[in-house]
Every structure is written in structure tokens, then in C-alpha cells.
Amino acid sequence: MVTTTSSRTPLSSPMETPADTPASRTFKVSSVPSEDDRADTLIEIKDFDFYYGTKQALFDINLKLDDKRVTAFIGPSGCGKSTLLRCLNRMNDLIDGTRITRGGVKVRGVDIYGRDVDSIELRKRVGMVFQKSNPFPKSIYENIVYGLRIQGVKSKARLDEVVEKSLRGAALWDEVKDRLHESGLSLSGGQQQRLCIARTIAVEPEVILMDEPCSALDPIATAKVEELIHELKKQFTIIIVTHSMQQAARCSDKTAFFYMGKLIEYADTRTIFMNPANAQTEAYVSGRFG
């Protein structure tokens, strides 16, 4: 059972809905409205069941993700958060034996699992950055323009423009502008990850999915990626899977907590980290799970 709360309702035990809580125990208080109050829904996941072969990995997920906001997916390993992330741009199509038995995902009202949806086209709109940076064994320049070359863009002026814009967007331009034709693999780990982000934004997606983008990075590189996320959300919708509670707290506007394939709680990040409604959420964010 999912607890989706913006105003707080106390719960006495995990997995309990707030419906039977005495109303007298909550108060109307004046509070600063969350900026999320003004956000539109971009992605809607409805009644979503997902299987790897015979093993069910996601159970009845219902979730609305806000446009131009950062949403963090958190939860212990194996809870389904990365699986759900990959469902948002049909990356799981590439794995044999995966199937959706119920429900669906809509991006701006369009069912992404619809028959007429081209998954390649979808992945242009919903880009992805992985845990381990994976630049192509090509130059920095060629990494960025790879997607555009596939799209058939040939104009050098256009490609140059996109390279600069994307590298600036990924806060990497100043560090690499004099060596654009060196290998992407010559960069440091943090720079490689930002190169991958630049490559993703080069095709101007609407959504950027990030699967533990900082788990292999040192604190300085992590801070740069976090700063970047903060900048990118002005232009893109970002969904980030992270094992770092502090990263989720720092970077995201909303947080969804998953456990054993179920969405347990989804609320403003401020709420999740100050007063989660669910005891399991509280135990997890406080590092006391288990």
C-alpha cells in the first residue's frame, strides 16, 4: 500500500494507511508552499506489474512524476527502483524474458508501450546515464555528436554548436574545450560521467534517467554532478536512483521509497526526510533498516 502524502498524517505501524488516523491529531498549519505544488505531471505510471521471467519484480506501481523536477528513487538493493527506472525508457525491452503483465507508463499522456511507439525514438526523449560512465572509445567530440550523426545531421557548424552547448550544459566545456579530439576515455571518472551527461543532453531529451550516477565518483566529482543536476532541472525532468540518502535529500524535490518491488511511500523530499509517514521509510532513511 502506498502512502502518498503532502500533508502529514501519522501512522502507528508500517504499511498502514492513514485513513483511520484520528483527525484531531493533525493540524492546519501555515507552511511555505512547496515549489512542487506548481509542477505538472510528465510521467504517469499506473497499476504497473513487471516480471523478469517468472519472478515478479514490480507490484502495482502507481506514481506520477513531475515535469522539470528531480525525483529520487531510493530503497535497498533489489527493491525494484532501477528496474522501474529502466521501464521508463523501455531499456528492459533489451533483456530476454521481461514482461509487463498489467498497467502502463505514459509520458506526456502517451503510452510508451503502445504499438506505434518506436523505442529508439523514445530513448531520445528519455535519455539515460548509468552508474559506470560509459563513453564510447571515440573522441570527446564524437561522443557528443554520436546521436546526431545517427539522426543524419551533417552540418559541421551545427555539430560544433551542439558540442559546445552540451558540454557547457554538462559543466565540462571549460575543462575539455582545448582537447575535444582526444579520447573520451582519457578523462577522469567524474569528467567521463559528465561527458555521458553531455552526450545524453545533446539529443535534447525531455527526461534524463540517472542510475546511481555518482556511486563510482569521489566527493568532488559527486558535488559537480549534483550541481549539474540542480542546473539541468531547469530544462529537463530528472529521475535519479541513488543509495546515498544525503544525495537524495540534497538533489531531489520528491522522493519515492521502494521495498521488495513495491512503492512504499512517495512524497516531497522534505517530508520524507523530516517526517516520513511509513515506519519502513523512516527506518531506511535513518540507516536502521533490517
Add this chain to the structure above:
Amino acid sequence: MKRFFDSELETFRSGLIRMGEVSIRQVRDAIKALVESDVGLADQVIAADDELDDLEKQIDNEAIRYMNLRAPIATELRLVIVGMKASHDLERVGDEATSIAKRAVKLAAEPPLKAYVDIPRMAGIAIEMLRDAMDTFLSGDIEKALAVVRRDKEVDDINKQLYRELSSYMIEKPGNITRALELMFISKSIERIADHATNIAEEMVFLAQAQDIRHLEELKKSGRPAVG
């Protein structure tokens, strides 16, 4: 899951409970010293204030250390924040008790202006409010905390009534002025103690529910918070 630093939070909680006990004892003894003209007891109250000062510093240090090294979240974070705020209120309660004790020493040197009735009654309410607020720290009983907030008006009303009464004593006879002024200050101290108890009750609501109920007029007027 139990964590190796859980005992630090227990120590923190114990420190705050200890502060609550000491501050209540200080107020009770200060009033007793006043009513019974017991200079020895008043001196004890004055001397014992150092313990509250030390406890406040200890709680602050532990809270800062815990936030720095353990990065608390949710209930733990609220506990540490509330602990710091409540300990400050309790330290101020101690200061008011000391102030009452000092005035009790001065008043003991003269015959009483009038029989002590309203001041002990008012102090009794303030002490109950303090005790209830601190009980809420252990029980998380929101209704009890709200009752403390609502009771503050009772103490305010007695303070106003005493102010009027003592003013008339002063107008009546200039020789009463010194004693009446001391009693006015004592009444004001008790009124402040009740304010600190109210603050603590509000802090305990925040601890239990992460809701800020400070300065909600509807809470004081209607006796019931708006439900929502």
C-alpha cells in the same frame, strides 16, 4: 536495526529528562522558600542553578556532535533539534527560579504584604504545565501537549489580576511599594515559566508530528485546533 551510536541518543534523552526534573524542583523550592520565608532553601536554589547551566551546555554539545557525525534524519533529527530548544527553555526556567529565590531572600527580611495565595496557585499551574510538557517528551501524547498550550492563559490571567491588586497596594501606601514590586516581579517570573512550559509543549508536538503549532491563535481561543 540497532546502531552502535544508539546509546548516544539515550544519553541525550536522559540529559533532557534530568533538566526537566531539576528545573521543576528549582521552581517548587523557590516558591516554598518564598512562602515559608526560608532563606536557607532560597540559597540552595540559587546555588543549584549551575547544574542547569551545565546540563544545557552538555545537551548542546551532544546535539552538535550528533548532527555533525551521525547525520540524523527524520525522528532523530527532530529529537536533536527539539532537545536543543527545550534545554534552552529549561535553563531559562532555572533562571526565573533563581530570580524568585533572590527576591524571596529580600522579602523574608520583612513582614509579608499579604498572605501568599495567588502566587503559589499560579506557580502550581506553571509547575503542572512544565511536568505535563516534559511527560509529553516521553509519551508523545499530543492532546496533553495541547492542553499545556491552552493552560497558559490561566497563568496570564492570574498575573494580570495580581498586577492590578499589587498596584492598588502601592497606591494605598508607599511603604508597600518595595514589597509589592518584588511580588510583581515574582508573578512575572512565574508567568514566564508558564511561557517556557508552553514552548516546550509546542516543541514536543513538533517532535511527535513535525508540525509547527507556534502562534496559532485558534489554538488559544477555541481550545481546539483546526482539523485538517
